[in-house]
Amino acid sequence: FRDINGPQHPPGPTQIPYIGRIHDLPIQHMWLKFKEWADKHGSAGFFRTEMLGANFIIITDEKVAEDLLVKRAKYNSDRPVIRSLFDSKSSEGSMEYLPLMGKNQYWSRQRRLTHAYITEATNTRYNGVMYHEAKRWMARLIENPDNFQASLEDMASKVMCQLTWDDPSVSEYCTKSAWGLLTQMSPAGPITNVLTPLWHLPWHLNPWKRAERKRHDEQQAWWMNQLLTVRERLGEGEMRPCFTRQFLEKTSLKTSISGDYEASSVLGMLALVGIFTVAGPLSYWLVSMVHHPEWQATVQREIDDVCGGRMPTLEDSPKLPVLRACIKETMRWKPNVPTGVAHETEADDVYNGYFIPKGTRILPLDWAFLRNPEKYPDPDNFRPERWLEPGWPTYQAPLTQFPTIKGMTSFGWGQRQCLGMSLTQDELLIACGTLAWTFTLKRKLRDASAGPAGGFLPVPLDKSNSLLIIKPDPFEMAFEPRSDARRADALRLWADADAEDAAEREAFVRAARRGKQPVVEQKLPSPGVPISGEFLFWVLSPDGRW
Numbered sequence: 001f002r003d004i005n006g007p008q009h010p011p012g013p014t015q016i017p018y019i020g021r022i023h024d025l026p027i028q029h030m031w032l033k034f035k036e037w038a039d040k041h042g043s044a045g046f047f048r049t050e051m052l053g054a055n056f057i058i059i060t061d062e063k064v065a066e067d068l069l070v071k072r073a074k075y076n077s078d079r080p081v082i083r084s085l086f087d088s089k090s091s092e093g094s095m096e097y098l099p100l101m102g103k104n105q106y107w108s109r110q111r112r113l114t115h116a117y118i119t120e121a122t123n124t125r126y127n128g129v130m131y132h133e134a135k136r137w138m139a140r141l142i143e144n145p146d147n148f149q150a151s152l153e154d155m156a157s158k159v160m161c162q163l164t165w166d167d168p169s170v171s172e173y174c175t176k177s178a179w180g181l182l183t184q185m186s187p188a189g190p191i192t193n194v195l196t197p198l199w200h201l202p203w204h205l206n207p208w209k210r211a212e213r214k215r216h217d218e219q220q221a222w223w224m225n226q227l228l229t230v231r232e233r234l235g236e237g238e239m240r241p242c243f244t245r246q247f248l249e250k251t252s253l254k255t256s257i258s259g260d261y262e263a264s265s266v267l268g269m270l271a272l273v274g275i276f277t278v279a280g281p282l283s284y285w286l287v288s289m290v291h292h293p294e295w296q297a298t299v300q301r302e303i304d305d306v307c308g309g310r311m312p313t314l315e316d317s318p319k320l321p322v323l324r325a326c327i328k329e330t331m332r333w334k335p336n337v338p339t340g341v342a343h344e345t346e347a348d349d350v351y352n353g354y355f356i357p358k359g360t361r362i363l364p365l366d367w368a369f370l371r372n373p374e375k376y377p378d379p380d381n382f383r384p385e386r387w388l389e390p391g392w393p394t395y396q397a398p399l400t401q402f403p404t405i406k407g408m409t410s411f412g413w414g415q416r417q418c419l420g421m422s423l424t425q426d427e428l429l430i431a432c433g434t435l436a437w438t439f440t441l442k443r444k445l446r447d448a449s450a451g452p453a454g455g456f457l458p459v460p461l462d463k464s465n466s467l468l469i470i471k472p473d474p475f476e477m478a479f480e481p482r483s484d485a486r487r488a489d490a491l492r493l494w495a496d497a498d499a500e501d502a503a504e505r506e507a508f509v510r511a512a513r514r515g516k517q518p519v520v521e522q523k524l525p526s527p528g529v530p531i532s533g534e535f536l537f538w539v540l541s542p543d544g545r546w
């Protein structure tokens with residue numbers, strides 16, 4: 001007891017040998033308990049706890065995060081093992097999940113590739129994919145408003161599936177696949193992520209490992225199939241621009257990506273990672289607007305003034321500070337990765353006189369950063385004016401540029417900072433702007449025949465799941481088109497976009513068949529041909545898979 005609670009350790013709740021504090025850390029809404037401990041023990045901007053032998057530093061002050069995760073990024077940018085995934089850190093060469101990888105060669109080359117692709121897609125305005133999907137979403141909301149949670153996620157998924165494989169038709173499967181991985185990697189997922197020794201039970205007594213084997217293999221096979229499909233279509237000249245085409249045509253020979261297995265994984269992961277991350281703030285946008293009709297009206301007025309009746313676009317962004325402020329305030333008020341994503345230290349360290357051993361997990365607690373009353377006065381309330389009016393600590397001019405969500409603490413720190421900030425910013429601006437252009441978001445009548453006298457269904461503020469990336473629990477609300485004309489406009493815009501897209505795809509294929517598109521030479525060896533030691537490892541992996 002004396003040793004593990006001694007003064008050389010950072011402050012924190014009293015630790016019980018080996019168990020640490022696992023007994024009173026709830027799996028559900030864990031960030032609230034961390035915040036409670038922070039208020040008690042975190043005056044230094046961080047505190048320490050233990051769980052089944054694993055050491056944790058929970059950071060609650062941005063300055064400490066800057067010191068530990070940015071200034072000392074050189075040895076604080078590894079990731080902890082996620083017990084319920086096979087080789088989550090890729091230390092044995094699995095090369096599968098970039099955001100979870102340790103700080104190794106696979107991480108560094110995949111991060112470089114992902115960064116280059118997202119930047120290029122941002123510069124080419126995503127080839128209009130986001131506008132296309134926003135229009136589809138509006139039409140779906142008009143036709144089936146009650147299915148809004150599914151269609152919202154599907155919109156985010158379709159954007160990523162188009163960007164990655166030019167194929168929006170696989171979006172539902174992709175979302176399912178993303179959900180499987182998200183659940184598997186979250187502390188609130190399988191019990192083996194918390195009671196880690198259970199993971200080591202023999203195979204026939206271990207339902208968790210068997211289930212994960214199945215999930216993993218299906219996902220990998222699907223990613224591989226996506227890559228092979230693109231290659232086949234590319235060979236026939238029928239493939240429009242997308243990340244996978246870009247890889248097969250331009251990158252494959254120049255990069256150190258080892259071959260099909262790694263390529264299919266880095267591209268598949270890229271598609272997955274952009275679904276729930278974007279869908280989270282978008283769901284909370286609905287909650288914010290329903291609860292703050294005065295801000296919704298201000299956003300709508302701003303869009304009407306700037307766009308004069310048409311849908312907002314990214315070019316309008318400098319003139320839409322209220323829209324940007326409401327998006328940013330939504331992400332502050334309801335952060336969708338409230339615990340932050342853990343880094344792991346690679347060396348012993350001493351910080352402010354406290355010893356931090358190698359292998360410590362550092363959790364930048366976003367919930368605490370975003371509820372710091374000095375930086376964010378009245379932190380528990382939705383106050384977009386904090387970004388718009390001089391006098392608030394977070395106000396920044398010029399309003400043509402600020403507020404911007406880029407650089408928010410929610411996107412993490414240092415060498416592991418999120419690669420999707422621009423994409424998120426653009427997608428949220430288009431989706432939230434288009435929503436405000438099309439609908440007024442409202443509470444739903446409890447009983448349509450009784451009218452307002454019958455009351456309204458609640459839109460809860462604090463009900464969510466507790467996965468690493470959270471989303472609100474299912475609720476009901478109403479999407480009221482702003483006028484009949486606007487409703488008709490939105491449906492027509494989608495019908496036109498859909499017809500144009502179909503015609504474009506057909507013309508592309510016809511041109512290819514007539515030989516107008518160059519048949520692109522295949523630059524990667526065909527699947528199954530070992531191209532490196534790592535690839536060989538996977539062909540012959542002990543599980544006899546890929």
Ligand code: HEM
Pocket residue numbers: 098099100101111114270273274275277278281336337340341342343410411412413414415416417418419420421423424
């Ligand atoms: C609101 C939306 C998003 C939030 C809040 C978010 C948050 C995060 C966080 C907290 C991390 C870990 C940072 C760290 O370890 O310090 C991360 C990493 C990452 N994010 Fe995002 N993200 C979002 C959207 C996206 C999107 C849309 C993409 C791509 C399409 C993306 C791609 C990535 C990747 C590839 C990493 C791994 C970086 C690495 O480990 O080196 N993110 N994100």
